[in-house]
Amino acid sequence: MxxxxxxxxxxxxxxxxxxxxxxxxxxxxxxxxxxxxxxxxxxxxxxxxxxxxxxxxxxAKSTKNRFHPDLITGDYEGETERLLALGATKLNEVERGGARWTTFADVEGNEFDLIAG
Structure with a gap:
């Protein structure tokens, strides 16, 4: 390749x-x-x-991203608080099938996920 x-x-x-x-x-x-x-x-x-x-x-951003980054961490609560302190906004929290993640928006409104890992 x-x-x-x-x-x-x-x-x-x-x-x-x-x-x-x-x-x-x-x-x-x-x-x-x-x-x-x-x-x-x-x-x-x-x-x-x-x-x-x-x-x-x-x-200006007007709709949901067609692509967004996924971040993974072993310190889910700590990183959630750190991202919020940096200016991220929490949009949605999901727990499904043993998986847990939060969708955030960055300072420009772009969505990204933080996955508990």
Whole structure:
């Protein structure tokens, strides 16, 4: 195979603000040169996921994401509180078939899940 998943890009109202949230959430760094138009969260150590890019768009988010990140943690309650303190909003909590997860919105309204693992 000659292809690798390099990263994911997100639309944003303020790219630097969104990047700062995700960098803090994932314990990563925002790449130099971030501004309201374009910002990148660098990939972490190998195995810590892809690079994340944020790009300013003129329109506001209006519907549910067609793609969203899933995060997993062994400290579900602690990470839930940390994400809320960073500015995330809790949208929904689910317990089903022994699985537990919460859907959040980031500071730009983009949905993501935190899975108890």
């Amino acid at each position: 000659s292809m690798t998943f390099f990263g994911a890009s997100f639309d944003a109202h303020d790219a630097a603000r969104a990047a700062r949230f995700w960098a803090a959430a994932l314990d990563r760094k925002v790449a130099d040169g971030a501004d309201e138009h374009d910002a990148v969260v660098e990939a972490g150590d190998p195995g810590n996921g892809p690079r994340l890019a944020f790009h300013k768009v003129p329109e």
